[in-house]
Amino acid sequence: MPLLDIRNLSIDINTSQGKLRIVDKASLAINEGSIHAFIGESGSGKSLIAKVILGIHEDNWIVTADRMYLGTTDLTLLSKSERRKIMGNEISMIFQHPKSYLDPTKKIYYQVKEALTNTSIIERLMHTKKYNKKSATRQRIKELFHRVGIQNDVTIMSSYPHELSEGICQKIMIAMAIGNNPRILIADEPTTAMDAETQAQIFRLLYKLNQLHKMTILLMSNNFASIRDISDHITLIYSGQTVESGTYKQITKNPLHPYTQAMIKTIVAFDEGVEHKSLLYTLPGNLPSSSEIPIGCRLGPRCPIAQKKCVEDPEQVNYKGHLIRCHFIKLEQSKYANTPKYK
Amino acid sequence: MLNYIMRRLGLFISTAFILTLIAYALHYWLNQSHSQPIINGYITYMIQILKGNWGISIIDHQPILAKGLKSLASTLELSIFAFIGALTLAIPLGIIAGIYRNGQIDYLIMSTAIIALALPVFWVAIMMPTVSNIFHLTLPIDGQISPIYEVKNVTGFMLIDSLFTTGTYHFEAFYSRVRHLILPSIVLSLFIFAETIRLTRHSISMVMKSNYINAAYSKGLSTVQILRSHVFKNIYPSIIHDLRSNLSTLFSFAMTVDIVFKSKGSGQWLLTSIHEGDYIVLPTAILIIGGFILLSSILIDILLMLTSPTKRITLYVD
Amino acid sequence: MSINDEFDKKQIRTPLHYIFQIFKKKVAAIIAVWIICTFLFIIIFADFIVSHSPSEQNMNALLLPPYWLKGGNTAYLLGTDELGRDNFSRLIMGIQRTLAGALIITAVVSFFGLILGALASSLKNFKASILHHLLDSLLTIPILLTALIFIVIFGSSFQNCLYAIAISLLPQFIRSIFLSIETEMAKPYIVALKIDSMSDLQLVKNVIYPNILEPLVTIINRVFTMAIIEITTLGFLGFGVQTKGTELGAIIANNFEFMYLSPILVLAPGITLFIIIFSFNVVAEGIRHAIIEAEQ
Numbered sequence: 001m002p003l004l005d006i007r008n009l010s011i012d013i014n015t016s017q018g019k020l021r022i023v024d025k026a027s028l029a030i031n032e033g034s035i036h037a038f039i040g041e042s043g044s045g046k047s048l049i050a051k052v053i054l055g056i057h058e059d060n061w062i063v064t065a066d067r068m069y070l071g072t073t074d075l076t077l078l079s080k081s082e083r084r085k086i087m088g089n090e091i092s093m094i095f096q097h098p099k100s101y102l103d104p105t106k107k108i109y110y111q112v113k114e115a116l117t118n119t120s121i122i123e124r125l126m127h128t129k130k131y132n133k134k135s136a137t138r139q140r141i142k143e144l145f146h147r148v149g150i151q152n153d154v155t156i157m158s159s160y161p162h163e164l165s166e167g168i169c170q171k172i173m174i175a176m177a178i179g180n181n182p183r184i185l186i187a188d189e190p191t192t193a194m195d196a197e198t199q200a201q202i203f204r205l206l207y208k209l210n211q212l213h214k215m216t217i218l219l220m221s222n223n224f225a226s227i228r229d230i231s232d233h234i235t236l237i238y239s240g241q242t243v244e245s246g247t248y249k250q251i252t253k254n255p256l257h258p259y260t261q262a263m264i265k266t267i268v269a270f271d272e273g274v275e276h277k278s279l280l281y282t283l284p285g286n287l288p289s290s291s292e293i294p295i296g297c298r299l300g301p302r303c304p305i306a307q308k309k310c311v312e313d314p315e316q317v318n319y320k321g322h323l324i325r326c327h328f329i330k331l332e333q334s335k336y337a338n339t340p341k342y343k
Numbered sequence: 344m345l346n347y348i349m350r351r352l353g354l355f356i357s358t359a360f361i362l363t364l365i366a367y368a369l370h371y372w373l374n375q376s377h378s379q380p381i382i383n384g385y386i387t388y389m390i391q392i393l394k395g396n397w398g399i400s401i402i403d404h405q406p407i408l409a410k411g412l413k414s415l416a417s418t419l420e421l422s423i424f425a426f427i428g429a430l431t432l433a434i435p436l437g438i439i440a441g442i443y444r445n446g447q448i449d450y451l452i453m454s455t456a457i458i459a460l461a462l463p464v465f466w467v468a469i470m471m472p473t474v475s476n477i478f479h480l481t482l483p484i485d486g487q488i489s490p491i492y493e494v495k496n497v498t499g500f501m502l503i504d505s506l507f508t509t510g511t512y513h514f515e516a517f518y519s520r521v522r523h524l525i526l527p528s529i530v531l532s533l534f535i536f537a538e539t540i541r542l543t544r545h546s547i548s549m550v551m552k553s554n555y556i557n558a559a560y561s562k563g564l565s566t567v568q569i570l571r572s573h574v575f576k577n578i579y580p581s582i583i584h585d586l587r588s589n590l591s592t593l594f595s596f597a598m599t600v601d602i603v604f605k606s607k608g609s610g611q612w613l614l615t616s617i618h619e620g621d622y623i624v625l626p627t628a629i630l631i632i633g634g635f636i637l638l639s640s641i642l643i644d645i646l647l648m649l650t651s652p653t654k655r656i657t658l659y660v661d
Numbered sequence: 662m663s664i665n666d667e668f669d670k671k672q673i674r675t676p677l678h679y680i681f682q683i684f685k686k687k688v689a690a691i692i693a694v695w696i697i698c699t700f701l702f703i704i705i706f707a708d709f710i711v712s713h714s715p716s717e718q719n720m721n722a723l724l725l726p727p728y729w730l731k732g733g734n735t736a737y738l739l740g741t742d743e744l745g746r747d748n749f750s751r752l753i754m755g756i757q758r759t760l761a762g763a764l765i766i767t768a769v770v771s772f773f774g775l776i777l778g779a780l781a782s783s784l785k786n787f788k789a790s791i792l793h794h795l796l797d798s799l800l801t802i803p804i805l806l807t808a809l810i811f812i813v814i815f816g817s818s819f820q821n822c823l824y825a826i827a828i829s830l831l832p833q834f835i836r837s838i839f840l841s842i843e844t845e846m847a848k849p850y851i852v853a854l855k856i857d858s859m860s861d862l863q864l865v866k867n868v869i870y871p872n873i874l875e876p877l878v879t880i881i882n883r884v885f886t887m888a889i890i891e892i893t894t895l896g897f898l899g900f901g902v903q904t905k906g907t908e909l910g911a912i913i914a915n916n917f918e919f920m921y922l923s924p925i926l927v928l929a930p931g932i933t934l935f936i937i938i939f940s941f942n943v944v945a946e947g948i949r950h951a952i953i954e955a956e957q
Contacts, residue, residue, distance in 0.1 A: 461939035
């Protein structure tokens with residue numbers, strides 16, 4: 001049973017020109033202890049889904065979902081304040097542009113301390129003899145900082161956010177996020193606008209957290225190549241529709257949706273001898289603007305194999321946990337040729 | 344930091360210099376007999392100013408500087424009273440309006456603010472006695488302090504001076520002064536009240552939209568906790584900064600109010616002097632009032648820079 | 662069936678049109694617009710509305726109450742003052758003078774302020790620092806004091822009051838405009854345009870002003886409010902009184918003594934003044950909100 005299970009989540013936004021369906025029946029199932037990559041171009045609705053999971057969406061969004069479970073709790077039934085209680089302890093999130101998520105007027109120490117609402121009981125018992133709350137918190141923050149690879153903890157703790165780099169800020173955000181041992185960590189494009197080395201550091205850090213502490217991570221990115229190899233499961237979203245979802249092997253070795261196939265084709269593998277200055281593969285066209293979303297399958301106008309039927313919304317089909325949302329899955333090419341299909 | 348303070352002081356000196364130029368220009372224009380060339384005249388004028396010889400009033404042959412400062416003190420007492428009253432009420436209301444932006448409460452509070460801003464100050468001032476009559480309040484409607492008390496001028500601030508008379512009158516004189524301040528400060532506080540609500544609401548709604556507030560929510564904090572630990576520190580610099588830039592407008596209103604309430608403030612001092620043809624008060628008023636506002640603005644700037652980390656970010660840029 | 666049926670793309674128009682569309686939905690602002698239109702009508706046709714000459718005295722009808730009270734007379738809708746002059750006619754003429762004066766000041770100050778603000782933002786180095794120090798020092802002098810100084814210099818008349826107020830409001834306007842331009846100038850898209858060799862003045866005219874509509878509305882509204890308050894304050898203090906015409910502040914000062922005999926004398930002009938300022942503020946707020954919503 002997946003830890004986070006979302007079925008047919010739709011988000012409509014009320015604008016003055018009428019209702020606009022931004023996310024259309026997106027499904028997401030995250031298994032405990034895995035890194036789940038959630039890949040889509042910018043503007044495809046990844047962040048919106050993350051905000052809805054956390055319950056920090058705007059009031060003019062209409063959210064409908066068939067199922068939205070975290071473990072055994074139904075998130076749709078919770079009120080905003082109950083949702084907020086869950087957030088700190090069970091779901092944590094890190095964002096893009098981490099600096100803007102740190103209060104510019106407070107020192108890092110107080111901000112991290114705030115995230116660590118409840119000191120664990122064992123820790124308190126260990127310090128019963130000479131329990132000094134302040135030094136205990138400091139110690140805990142120090143440990144956290146070392147876990148995320150911040151060495152000079154004393155200086156950082158007494159700094160203001162504007163004195164630090166984006167990379168350090170992201171590490172602090174991760175430290176705050178894992179401080180309460182959440183069941184799931186949502187990372188929303190955590191490395192946007194960072195240099196390659198910092199990006200690699202952050203991804204390595206997330207990978208280590210998953211390997212050593214069995215942290216479940218939902219990793220959102222627009223870069224298929226950079227996060228593909230650290231993830232166990234991959235879901236692709238296009239313009240608010242989840243198009244394909246499956247394990248790392250299923251997606252990379254046997255992509256069935258034309259969008260996934262295109263995404264894999266766009267990854268340049270330099271060791272395979274790409275001709276110098278040759279044209280790189282891209283899908284023709286652009287992501288449709290939110291006011292001109294095509295009906296039916298939203299990939300339709302850009303899809304290399306589109307047919308008349310594509311103006312209808314395709315049903316999602318399931319082959320052994322490999323979910324595809326397309327009318328024309330070329331089964332004869334795949335190893336599922338003889339497997340029955342489930343709905 | 345020291346660098347910043349030095350630059351602010353530099354700004355103070357250069358702006359004060361321009362103020363003296365304006366004052367001198369006016370002084371030059373008012374004195375029809377020009378015995379000296381302009382530059383020499385300015386130097387003599389400045390020497391006299393620095394020595395403290397600001398001229399003698401033709402009405403009662405008192406030194407103008409002393410009269411001007413005393414009236415400024417009276418206006419200041421009024422403004423400070425009005426500020427305290429208005430801020431204690433307006434900041435909580437502004438915060439509520441900012442949090443429940445576009446809700447019913449917000450509309451109610453904002454309408455109150457717009458109404459308070461649209462009331463002409465002098466008209467409210469002349470209506471005030473009638474209003475206090477309706478509520479059966481027996482508050483004094485004009486003057487600075489009841490004439491039966493003789494208060495010696497020590498600091499210039501009547502409120503403080505009246506405390507020195509406790510030997511003779513106990514606290515009677517002080518109470519009398521406070522009672523005289525109530526009605527005018529209510530009138531004056533309307534403007535500050537409206538302005539503060541507007542500013543607070545604006546900065547609150549700006550801050551509430553920001554990412555770190557969202558992040559604070561996702562840490563599981565409640566709205567009250569967020570207000571206390573994240574919002575206040577982020578909004579007060581901009582509120583104070585904007586109030587600071589309204590100081591001279593506020594002073595205009597304070598002068599109007601003390602003219603109507605005849606409370607011996609700067610406004611009344613100027614008006615009577617002009618009506619009597621004692622125009623020499625005008626350059627003096629520019630120096631005293633302009634100088635006071637300039638000095639307080641720069642002090643506020645420095646204080647803000649010392650207390651607010653967000654303001655200090657700008658120091659790195661330069 | 663499409664899921665986005667409800668979304669009508671054709672409704673998207675130019676930004677101004679869009680702002681207007683949102684503005685039209687604001688009931689309070691629309692009511693205020695109609696009130697302002699009424700006042701404008703009064704300004705233009707004041708001479709035809711008044712039933713009596715504002716200086717015509719009727720010794721047989723002193724301090725009459727308004728017509729709906731006992732002892733009132735329908736010939737004098739709002740009663741008469743201590744010299745038997747018709748309050749209603751004086752009020753109408755007062756509105757004409759005060760409001761027209763304030764509107765002219767607002768127009769003049771905005772016109773010169775926009776030009777000077779744009780020039781100020783394109784100044785560099787030494788000239789800019791001189792200008793800023795000059796503005797800084799002018800801004801420390803309260804408007805009322807500046808106005809009093811100019812009245813002393815020009816001499817006391819209604820026209821000179823208008824000059825004095827316009828001049829004293831100008832520095833504030835230039836400074837606010839300049840600050841708005843400066844914040845907009847710092848944005849990255851402006852830098853991109855600058856790299857495309859657009860001159861500063863071109864930028865301000867074609868790009869910045871359309872993008873700072875919202876602060877602009879606030880600033881202009883502030884100038885109007887201050888102008889009308891200062892005109893009436895100066896009138897109330899006895900500057901700019903002329904025999905032939907009248908002005909709301911002067912009416913209030915004149916009737917002040919008789920307030921207890923006939924409250925309408927002070928109430929009517931005061932409330933009128935309040936309604937004028939209030940409705941302009943409501944409209945300005947409405948436009949501001951419409952712009953903000955349109956930007957979202």
